Amino acid sequence: MSSTAPRFGVNYTPSQGWFHHWLDFDLDAVRTDLDQIAGLGLDHIRVFPLWPLFQPNRTLIRPAAVDQLVRLADAAAERGLDVNVDGLQGHLSSFDFLPAWTQTWHRRNIFHDPDVVAGQAEYLRTLAAALADRPNFLGMTLGNEVNQFAAGPHPDPDRITADQAEHWLHTLLDACEQGAPGRLHLHAAYDAAWYQDDQPFTPAQAARIGALTAVHSWVFNGTAQRHGRTGVATEQHAAYLVELSKAWALEPHRPVWLQEVGAPAPLIPAEHAAAFSTATVTAALDCPDLWGVTWWCSHDVSRSLADFPELEYSLGLFTNDGRGKPAGEAIAALVAEQRRQPHVPVPRSTALVVDAGDEHTAPGRSVCAPGGAVFEAFARLTADGARPTTVLADRSADPAHLAARGITEVVTPEQAGTSSTSDAATAAHPW
Template sequence: MLRPVPAAAGSLTPRFGVNYTPRIGWFHSWLDLAPDAVAEDLAAVASLGVDHVRIFPLWPLLQPNRTLIRPRALEDVRTVVDAAAAVGLDVVVDALQGHLSSFDFVPSWLSSWHRRNMFTDPEVVSATAELVRALAAQLADAPNLLGLTIGNEVNQFSASNHPDPDPLSTDQARVWTATMLDAARAGSPSGMHTVANYDAAWFMDDHAFTPDQSAQLGDATVVHSWIFDGTGQRYGARSYEVAHRTEYYLELARAFSPAPQRPLWLQEVGAPRSILEESDVPWFVRSTVENSLQCPELWGITWWCSHDVSRELSDFPPLEHTLGLFDEHGRIKGAGEAFRDAISAAREAAPPAPRGRAIELPVGPQPLLHRSAAAPGGSVFEEWMRASRAGDRPTLQVVREHAHDAVAGDTRTGGAVATRAEV
């Protein structure tokens, strides 16, 4: 169900959306959903000229016990999907929350006395897949459903730097991801179903979730791009690297694509005030959108996020109270005005010109090694930025150091293997 929005000139323009953070009660509002407040929030979001929202029902509320999926909670999700339809917005629903804005939302049947590995325990995986299927089935006939995304950066629970990781192998990560996507497809056969891994999958050498999984599984390749990953700290708030961070990341994702026209989705990008001054934000929004539009196969840009977290809520990192396009009172901010204007300009923009020379990214044996070379400050990142600054419009080319590590289905032997030709 890939439904691009027509541009004025008759060409196809990438879609624009917003990650919806409820203004009243944040995601705790799922505890006692207030449809009128949701409708007010979504009307404000729609006024920006976006065509979709991404929503985040909390996992412990949907499935408080391993064998209990609450019908009322599923109905609440449908209520929000229908409210979005009423203001002309399509919806992507995140399953398995998971992790949001520094807080974990893991059901009690996975913690303390009931601690199990969420990725490898057979009973847990089966129950989790049933939740994904039930959620998809609840929404399957909604005309404005785009699809489900598996988790919000659920892969962070497996990371070696997590305080209580759920370890697994690369093969187990692939099986878990495929199982969840199959469950989404069983519940909603026509949806665009994706997996939302955070950037450890792309940049952390020992991470079980890999770029190949993100690029091969699901109906689009999803990236979450944040300049507090070291880009802003290393290069500075108004640096060339900050302005072109998402363009680079999308080209990295495209390099792993098994098909030339696989959609790329910039599913999260925001303007963190831990890096940017408030006066930098409109520039950052405009440059991020303009440079992302230079990437072929870009399906859409979904901004984080709709509303600031209320300062009445405690223990959030300070930046979480500032990321909204609207403030906690519902007033549009400079970031919202800049995003609205960038969307309007994008409707008139010319299609991207062909990319230039390919920067090689060597990839070692499984689990994928050398990913850190692609991270901010890494050799591949640096080379791409130098070429981009010189006007080369570079792309990236993955080079396999061992033939048996090539993409699925490649049975060649011996020598290095490039997974895609130079563009």
């Protein structure tokens, strides 16, 4: 088991102009934001170039934009903050940002068209190489929840197979490694990868490809609607995803990064955001092999910007004019307490069996979704005082696998007292 203390960070949403700030880049404004973030005791940020602004033509990666990214990373280093960079944006807060050379008259599949993939690889390699000599550069994430482009409910998906998704992941992660060898390069999906039967980005890919596994936890996916704001399943959703990922991991102690988690209103009302934040992060910290927690997000979206889903305007740890919020105070308190008296979780010895069909494609993974047999059994076990993890059905009787993970008891969803009939909701939109 890893003895490394978990990292604590935040997804950086600029207070001035949101991610459109790249158009009017103001390093002084960025420094102000980063001072506020560092003031919470956090140690890293995840940042988001807008792909169409950085690579407006397939063979043009703008040097000025890359320089802005480097200057942001250097400003973060001055404040003791490490930086992870998401390359392909891709998708952010309900808006898609795809370059014109992939759309309309130039419409090409962003996952398997050879020219598009070659352009993406060069872009990611360029960003990684620009930061390769910066000690505070953690590595690249390929993009933000790019799996949402590959299937419904996206209104215009770029359809691919699971094999094509896997080839795309390897190709682009190789490009990141070429640009910055030895860094933590990974990919990240929204929870359809774990919950949606026909999603071509799969749990096995998430848990086996890249330097570590990333999970994104959002309780507006049917969890809070079904279980309420203080329900065990709601407050444990992030921990559940961390432990669910381990069913597919080949390494018994593969690190898992809770890369996005937030308190979405109105399901989590503003007056309860701090309590939800505390409960969620505390639960995640009781998961062995947790690499870190990165809250979504640093600053609220300004009300001067139009057409965001309502919940997006209030997810920050700070208001967009830099005032601290109760959720930020709660996160800061947890960080301080963890560093003062670290919680070191013991192995989770009870494993819930996951039978989602073929382990590579998981055609029945909706059993893991809110309302599904595995999801509800995990919540019931937790409510009864257990600290469950998960194991694939095919490995549930493998003594060596169980021993390597510290598992001494295996239970099925039926044995945990839940219904075996899944009424899992269709995967929600990715924001």
